[in-house]
Amino acid sequence: MTTPARSTASATRSKLIGFVFTAALLAAILAAGSVRASAADAEAGRRKAEPCAACHGPDGNATIPGTPSLAGQPTYFTHWQLIKFRDGRRKDAQMSPFAENLSDDDMADLAAFYAAQTPRRRPSSVDAAKAAAGAELVARHHCSSCHMPNLEGQKQMARLAGQDLTYLLRLLRGFKAQTASDLDGTMTMAAQPLTADEIESLAHYIAGLP
Amino acid sequence: MRRFVVIVLAVSLLGALTTWFIPAQAQQPAAPPTWKQGQPAELAGSPLAPIAQPPAPLPAAEIPVNKLKVPPGFRIELWASGINNARAMTWGDKGTLFVSSRVAGNVYAVVDKGGSREVKTIAKGLNLPNGVAFKDGTLYIAEVSKISKMEGIESKLDSPPQMVTVFETLPKDLPHGWKYLAFGPDGKLYFNIGAPCNICLPPDTHANISRINPDGTGFEYWAHGVRNSVGFDWHPVTKELYFTTHARDWLGEDVPSDRLDVAPKKGLHFGYPFCHQGDILDPEFGKGRACAEFAAPLLKTGPHIAGNGVEFYTGSMFPADYKNRMFLAQRGSWNRTQKIGFRVAMATLKAGDVPKYETFAEGWLQGDQPWGRPVYTKQMKDGSLLIADDYAGAIYRVSYSK
Numbered sequence: 001m002t003t004p005a006r007s008t009a010s011a012t013r014s015k016l017i018g019f020v021f022t023a024a025l026l027a028a029i030l031a032a033g034s035v036r037a038s039a040a041d042a043e044a045g046r047r048k049a050e051p052c053a054a055c056h057g058p059d060g061n062a063t064i065p066g067t068p069s070l071a072g073q074p075t076y077f078t079h080w081q082l083i084k085f086r087d088g089r090r091k092d093a094q095m096s097p098f099a100e101n102l103s104d105d106d107m108a109d110l111a112a113f114y115a116a117q118t119p120r121r122r123p124s125s126v127d128a129a130k131a132a133a134g135a136e137l138v139a140r141h142h143c144s145s146c147h148m149p150n151l152e153g154q155k156q157m158a159r160l161a162g163q164d165l166t167y168l169l170r171l172l173r174g175f176k177a178q179t180a181s182d183l184d185g186t187m188t189m190a191a192q193p194l195t196a197d198e199i200e201s202l203a204h205y206i207a208g209l210p
Numbered sequence: 211m212r213r214f215v216v217i218v219l220a221v222s223l224l225g226a227l228t229t230w231f232i233p234a235q236a237q238q239p240a241a242p243p244t245w246k247q248g249q250p251a252e253l254a255g256s257p258l259a260p261i262a263q264p265p266a267p268l269p270a271a272e273i274p275v276n277k278l279k280v281p282p283g284f285r286i287e288l289w290a291s292g293i294n295n296a297r298a299m300t301w302g303d304k305g306t307l308f309v310s311s312r313v314a315g316n317v318y319a320v321v322d323k324g325g326s327r328e329v330k331t332i333a334k335g336l337n338l339p340n341g342v343a344f345k346d347g348t349l350y351i352a353e354v355s356k357i358s359k360m361e362g363i364e365s366k367l368d369s370p371p372q373m374v375t376v377f378e379t380l381p382k383d384l385p386h387g388w389k390y391l392a393f394g395p396d397g398k399l400y401f402n403i404g405a406p407c408n409i410c411l412p413p414d415t416h417a418n419i420s421r422i423n424p425d426g427t428g429f430e431y432w433a434h435g436v437r438n439s440v441g442f443d444w445h446p447v448t449k450e451l452y453f454t455t456h457a458r459d460w461l462g463e464d465v466p467s468d469r470l471d472v473a474p475k476k477g478l479h480f481g482y483p484f485c486h487q488g489d490i491l492d493p494e495f496g497k498g499r500a501c502a503e504f505a506a507p508l509l510k511t512g513p514h515i516a517g518n519g520v521e522f523y524t525g526s527m528f529p530a531d532y533k534n535r536m537f538l539a540q541r542g543s544w545n546r547t548q549k550i551g552f553r554v555a556m557a558t559l560k561a562g563d564v565p566k567y568e569t570f571a572e573g574w575l576q577g578d579q580p581w582g583r584p585v586y587t588k589q590m591k592d593g594s595l596l597i598a599d600d601y602a603g604a605i606y607r608v609s610y611s612k
Contacts, residue, residue, distance in 0.1 A: 079265035080313075083294075087335045089315060104266045104294075111265075142242040155262035183313055184338070185384030186243050193240050 045113025072119030078111035090181035121162030134205025161209035267603020289607035299588035341391025404438035454517035467510035514543035519586035525593025
């Protein structure tokens with residue numbers, strides 16, 4: 001009977017193996033994702049994204065404060081959010097009407113297009129002291145266990161690094177207030193212990209990440 | 211029910227007081243996400259994590275149904291597809307199949323049109339609506355903290371009636387908050403209230419199977435110490451309740467086993483969080499306890515195998531020895547490097563002995579890659595068996611001919 005307990009003597013080696021495992025797993029996930037998304041067409045997504053460009057930018061890098069960038073977001077993330085807008089589980093005066101008439105294929109194509117775009121850090125004015133405090137909070141609140149070590153996102157979990165500061169603040173405050181739309185409740189729970197100051201610090205740190 | 215509300219209030223009050231009197235420790239790590247909770251420090255770098263639910267069903271043409279294997283004489287085919295996150299199934303009086311989902315938030319109606327099936331979404335935007343049950347023309351739907359009904363739904367599939375709340379004082383916790391819902395032979399509605407964690411000492415209001423009258427009155431606990439049961443059925447002859455339970459994570463590759471249990475009477479305790487699989491004390495919560503205090507499992511179904519659906523076979527299409535056998539839909543492991551499950555198993559009861567346990571349908575796992583996850587079964591009127599797959603968003607039909 002094998003158990004996954006490891007001896008502490010080989011901790012460093014284990015970490016390395018862990019890293020290799022993680023990389024292999026990621027490759028497997030990406031491979032599986034691309035197989036599954038064979039129906040998704042990023043080029044069709046580019047055409048379908050034309051009405052989105054006014055707010056989210058032609059390549060998914062938005063410039064309007066408060067509007068999220070979609071470039072580099074994992075396909076599952078964008079697709080699930082669009083489903084939630086269409087179903088009315090996530091509501092936004094500007095966004096909801098756009099999602100209302102999207103088909104499943106439209107969503108898959110849009111998600112594939114935005115995932116293929118290169119994300120750029122938003123020019124939010126980041127407070128250095130808050131960001132420094134935020135770095136420690138990211139570790140304490142296990143953000144990277146779902147959002148990955150550099151908060152680049154994966155699967156249905158959003159890419160956060162370099163996202164717009166105003167948007168990050170609005171969402172984190174929404175999760176804390178239990179009013180932000182949540183796929184399975186994980187973010188709402190994660191936000192409950194955060195103070196208003198800690199939310200500021202987290203947002204400033206995340207907005208400053210490359 | 212009043213007692214239940216009082217307990218809920220008392221627990222919430224206790225929680226509030228605890229927060230009030232114990233000052234927050236600035237340097238103390240916050241609780242990790244539920245799936246990671248209970249992970250030992252030496253496994254902090256483990257790549258194991260839950261399998262993400264795809265946002266869309268697999269197109270019918272991409273479902274490799276030819277990879278599925280059933281015993282000789284049986285045949286498995288794709289019966290319906292395009293049902294995002296298809297989970298539990300229940301039949302309407304007029305032959306409509308109602309299908310639940312979890313994260314997709316939808317409830318569907320599948321109408322058999324002879325050679326093909328039409329899928330209608332009859333409710334959307336719900337809170338993890340995993341439970342569906344039908345009785346006397348009314349569909350009952352269980353979300354995390356409430357149970358609702360749609361009266362006369364089968365004649366109004368294209369303009370579904372408003373959902374009317376039947377019972378809404380259930381805990382709001384999301385971890386293991388989704389429910390399986392079924393009518394017992396006593397005409398009561400049974401459902402689970404899961405532990406709000408991977409491993410913790412849950413409040414008295416959680417980690418159980420409970421029941422109410424269909425009008426929302428008469429709440430009572432039926433079974434205790436059940437971490438999370440999202441599948442149960444009653445023996446066609448003895449009328450006893452059989453149920454599966456998902457065991458805790460991060461205790462090891464091969465332990466603890468998930469379990470199949472029988473609860474012939476009210477009030478039994480099945481061990482969580484003190485004792486797992488009937489013979490392993492929890493390293494933290496098992497101190498000072500003994501497994502002999504609790505009901506032992508009828509069958510250890512396998513570590514992390516994620517047993518959901520339980521259904522006794524009562525039809526006459528399958529061979530005679532299938533009568534009163536249980537079909538166990540096993541959605542498949544994530545907290546294990548060697549994946550297991552991703553199949554429909556069967557258990558045959560043996561008087562005074564461990565049930566015979568074997569594979570019925572498999573092939574959703576190819577190598578280390580699952581392409582589908584069987585989650586519930588539902589017998590058809592003709593004795594064939596439907597299998598719902600929440601990962602591919604599809605329903606398969608298994609039939610038999612000599």
